[in-house]
Amino acid sequence: MTRVGYILLGGLLCTGCGVYSFTGHGIAGIESIAVDPFDNRTAEFGIREDLTEAIITRLLADRSLTLTDRNNADAVLKGVLIDVNDRPLTFQTDETVTEYQITITVEFSLMVPGKTEPIWEGRISGIGSYPYRSGGLEERRGGITEALDRIAQDLINRLTSDW
Secondary structure (H helix, E strand, O other): OOHHHHHHHHHHHHHHHHOOOOOOOOOOOOEEEEEOOOOOOOOOOOHHHHHHHHHHHHHHHHOOOOOOHHHHHOEEEEEEEEEEEEEEEEEOOOOEEEEEEEEEEEEEEEEOOOOOOOEEEEEEEEEEEEEHHHHHHHHHHHHHHHHHHHHHHHHHHHHHHHO
């Protein structure tokens, strides 16, 4: 390769490469967000508070967006819990259920205050599992917490990534 070829190759490499980060930049113009308490269309008691808390906790840990009140927010996150579904996951040889899977589905929208159309909207399902024991409400609660945490993580990923 000639000297000119090396100079051109070096120039292409320098202009084609730059600082790259795996950190998303989120939605353009949105730096602060408020989270409205999610509505609950399921028969599951207390789940809306748990989901709202999980989302706020993830937002605070992520720090890509500033969490603020509705009056000072660039955008408001709203959502509705629409389904909680338990189904058997694993069985013993005698076909007795040993573990259940719980799936929680949420619809959400991100709104700019004063506008009627959402910036974006979608649906997320989170899955958790728990061992089956007769009367084991505490185990089921663990499965719900796992599913809600997955929903919160997926939602934060969608809010803060642009790819």
